[in-house]
Structure formats: C-alpha cells, structure tokens
Amino acid sequence: MMGRLVEIKVWKEIVVSLFVCLTLSVGNGYAQSESMVSSTDNVPLLERMTDGKRKVDSDMNIQFCSAADVSFNNAKLDEAAFKVHRIRLEVLGGFHEKFSYHFRQSLNQYTTPNIPLDNLSGSVELAMVGWQLNDKWKLTAGKQPVQFSGYECWVNAIKVRHYSDFNNTIPCYQAGLNAAYKMNDNHEFNFQVTNNRNGDSADQFMYGLPEGVEPTKIPLLATVNWDGYFVGHAMQLRYSLSYGQLAKHKNVFYFTCGNVWDKKPFLGYIDFMYSREGVDSKGLISEVTAVNGEGTTVPNVDYFTTIFNLDYRVASHWNMYVKGVYEQGNVFKSNDMFSSGTYRRVWNVQLCAEYYPLKNSELLCYLHLLYKNIHLTEKARSWGAESYNHQRISLGLVYTLPVF
Numbered sequence: 316m317m318g319r320l321v322e323i324k325v326w327k328e329i330v331v332s333l334f335v336c337l338t339l340s341v342g343n344g345y346a347q348s349e350s351m352v353s354s355t356d357n358v359p360l361l362e363r364m365t366d367g368k369r370k371v372d373s374d375m376n377i378q379f380c381s382a383a384d385v386s387f388n389n390a391k392l393d394e395a396a397f398k399v400h401r402i403r404l405e406v407l408g409g410f411h412e413k414f415s416y417h418f419r420q421s422l423n424q425y426t427t428p429n430i431p432l433d434n435l436s437g438s439v440e441l442a443m444v445g446w447q448l449n450d451k452w453k454l455t456a457g458k459q460p461v462q463f464s465g466y467e468c469w470v471n472a473i474k475v476r477h478y479s480d481f482n483n484t485i486p487c488y489q490a491g492l493n494a495a496y497k498m499n500d501n502h503e504f505n506f507q508v509t510n511n512r513n514g515d516s517a518d519q520f521m522y523g524l525p526e527g528v529e530p531t532k533i534p535l536l537a538t539v540n541w542d543g544y545f546v547g548h549a550m551q552l553r554y555s556l557s558y559g560q561l562a563k564h565k566n567v568f569y570f571t572c573g574n575v576w577d578k579k580p581f582l583g584y585i586d587f588m589y590s591r592e593g594v595d596s597k598g599l600i601s602e603v604t605a606v607n608g609e610g611t612t613v614p615n616v617d618y619f620t621t622i623f624n625l626d627y628r629v630a631s632h633w634n635m636y637v638k639g640v641y642e643q644g645n646v647f648k649s650n651d652m653f654s655s656g657t658y659r660r661v662w663n664v665q666l667c668a669e670y671y672p673l674k675n676s677e678l679l680c681y682l683h684l685l686y687k688n689i690h691l692t693e694k695a696r697s698w699g700a701e702s703y704n705h706q707r708i709s710l711g712l713v714y715t716l717p718v719f
Contacts, residue, residue, distance in 0.1 A: 451497055454493070461485075462539075469553065469573070477683075477685050570588075615648035634668075634671070644657070688702075
C-alpha cells in the first residue's frame with residue numbers, strides 16, 4: 316500500500332511539472348521552456364525555480380455531463396440516443412505566491428492539431444498564466460475567456476443545459492492579454508485585447524467573405540469590462556463593451572451585460588447581449604440563404620438576446636429552475652441582395668429539476684425539458700427557408716471528478 320502511495324505521488328509531481336512547463340511556454344516562449352526542462356535531475360520544476368522553497372499548489376479535475384436525450388422537430392420524433400454533452404480536463408493552481416495557471420481542454424470538440432492564427436488546437440479552451448503584480452493589478456496571458464458579460468456566458472459550461480444561439484456562436488476563448496484592476500472588494504475592471512477568431516477568415520465565416528470584402532490583417536478584439544457587487548455581494552452586475560475588426564473596413568461591436576441576484580435559496584439573472592457586425596460572423600442569418608444551394612455571408616447584421624433565469628433551491632438535495640430566452644436577428648442596412656429588417660426571431664423555454672445525492676458534492680442528476688421555436692420572417696422565407704420548432708427531453712448526470 317505504501318509503495319502505491321509513493322508511486323501516485325511521483326506521477327502527480329511529473330504531471331504537474333510538465334503542465335507548468337507547457338503553460339509557461341505560452342507566455343514566455345519556447346526558448347525559456349527548453350532551458351527549464353534541460354536539467355537532468357528529478358526535482359519538480361517549481362522546486363528547481365525556488366531552490367526547494369515552494370511546491371506547486373495544483374488541482375486537476377474531469378468535468379463530465381452525459382444524458383439520455385429524446386429530440387423532436389415540429390413535434391415529430393427526430394432521435395432518441397445517449398449523448399456525452401461535455402467532458403473536459405482541467406488543471407489549475409498557483410506557484411511562487413504571485414503566479415497562477417489554468418489549463419482546460421474539451422474532449423468533445425474535434426479540430427485540426429494547429430489552428431493557423433493562434434497555433435493551438437481549438438479543443439484547448441484555456442492555457443493561461445496569471446501574474447498578481449500587486450493588490451490592485453493582475454496580468455493574464457495566453458488563451459483565456461474573452462471578457463464578455465452575462466451570467467450564461469461566464470458561468471462554467473457544465474452548469475448550462477442549453478445555450479442561447481448568441482452565446483453558442485460567440486468566440487468565447489481566445490489568445491490574448493488581460494489587465495485586471497481591482498478598485499476595491501466591490502468593483503473590478505478588465506482591459507483586454509485578444510484575437511477575435513482562432514483560425515483564418517474561411518473558418519470564421521460559414522460561407523466565406525462576401526464578394527469584394529478583403530480579410531483583415533488585424534483580427535483583434537478589444538474589451539473593457541466592469542464587475543460590481545452590491546448588497547453583501549448578493550447583487551452582481553457585469554457589463555462589457557467590445558470592438559474589433561472582422562474584415563477590412565468591416566467591424567464588430569458588442570454590448571453584453573449580466574444582472575444577477577444570488578442569495579439562497581434563490582439565484583436569478585437577466586442577461587442582455589447585443590452585437591452589430593459588418594459581416595455576419597455568427598452565421599445565423601446567413602444560413603437561411605443556403606437552403607437551395609450555396610450560401611452567402613450576409614453583411615450589416617445585428618443580433619439581440621435577452622435571457623431570464625430563476626433557480627430555487629427547494630431543499631438541500633433538490634434544485635429547480637425555469638429559463639426563458641428571446642433572440643432576434645436583423646439586417647440593419649440594405650444592399651443589392653438583402654433588404655433591411657428582421658429575419659429571425661427565436662425563443663425557448665426550459666424547465667429543469669436537479670437532484671444532488673450527496674451534500675457538498677458536484678454530483679447531480681437532472682431532468683431537463685426544452686421547447687425552442689425558430690420563427691423566420693417573410694424576408695428569410697423568400698430564400699426558401701422555413702420556420703420550425705424543436706423539443707428535447709433529457710435525463711442526465713453531471714459530475715466534476717477531482718483527480719488530485
């Protein structure tokens with residue numbers, strides 16, 4: 316038994332040392348990482364850096380969500396099957412008092428090994444290092460969450476049963492740099508610059524760029540974010556503005572905000588999400604043009620989404636919530652092919668009951684009901700697309716498995 320414990324400890328040190336080395340290479344370059352691993356001794360990386368004075372403070376977990384889904388389209392059975400909705404490996408921790416790291420990879424997402432723009436597989440959601448400069452300022456470098464706001468956007472995805480179309484199509488994890496300024500315990504600001512896509516423009520736009528529109532040479536997105544906490548942190552406000560370039564002379568603007576009340580037994584939030592895009596990066600309006608042939612990327616679109624959610628902790632082992640989403644997609648400026656106006660309206664209603672078998676545990680079972688209606692206006696139907704509705708019943712299991 317003692318030999319087994321020693322073996323586990325050795326493997327843990329090896330895994331953590333390798334991870335810290337790889338993560339530091341994101342922020343500091345390959346030359347530095349090669350020098351770090353050139354030593355031939357068996358002392359973990361952090362202990363070598365600090366002459367044995369500090370050890371790695373780390374956690375590793377596997378996030379898992381699986382369900383039996385029965386799906387319907389227009390009230391007709393589409394599919395009944397078991398699904399693994401999410402499985403993610405996460406490693407996070409800190410070292411040398413002022414540094415932290417966070418790595419997370421989704422095993423559901425298939426991509427090519429290296430994406431052209433950030434040179435990283437799209438399945439890697441997070442690969443970042445944080446540096447706490449002082450009590451007020453913190454820098455974060457590497458692949459990180461874009462500082463969009465809204466509770467549905469920033470909460471751990473393992474807690475979301477069905478995303479709004481808006482949040483399901485935004486570029487939420489990107490390589491870049493963030494500077495966080497903590498004014499006090501109740502107010503924090505983030506100033507961030509990231510890529511606005513992972514790959515090239517052909518990957519970003521479902522049907523390529525419109526004729527005559529050139530790719531941008533500066534595919535960046537700048538974001539300013541404010542987090543405010545009130546009423547003993549029960550009221551949480553998060554507001555963000557983002558601006559970047561999608562293509563040459565074609566920009567994107569985001570306004571996103573989340574308004575949260577979190578005081579047991581209630582958790583409620585209202586999110587507002589808006590984007591104004593020189594070319595349709597989400598593809599939700601553009602997809603109506605592909606019904607009878609090759610699709611076209613629509614210029615000059617905007618999207619608006621409202622999300623309402625109310626959780627009620629019925630008892631120590633039971634939680635229930637109701638969620639509603641309304642979304643709208645418009646063309647805000649007419650051109651030769653597309654007249655201005657509304658093209659799509661989407662709303663969905665969700666009901667969910669969650670059962671926690673164990674106290675103070677991430678293990679839960681759930682029953683989730685979804686009704687979603689996609690209404691296409693006459694402008695969209697002129698391309699041959701049709702409105703439809705979707706229903707789904709899910710009986711599932713969620714667990715965050717602590718590895719160490």
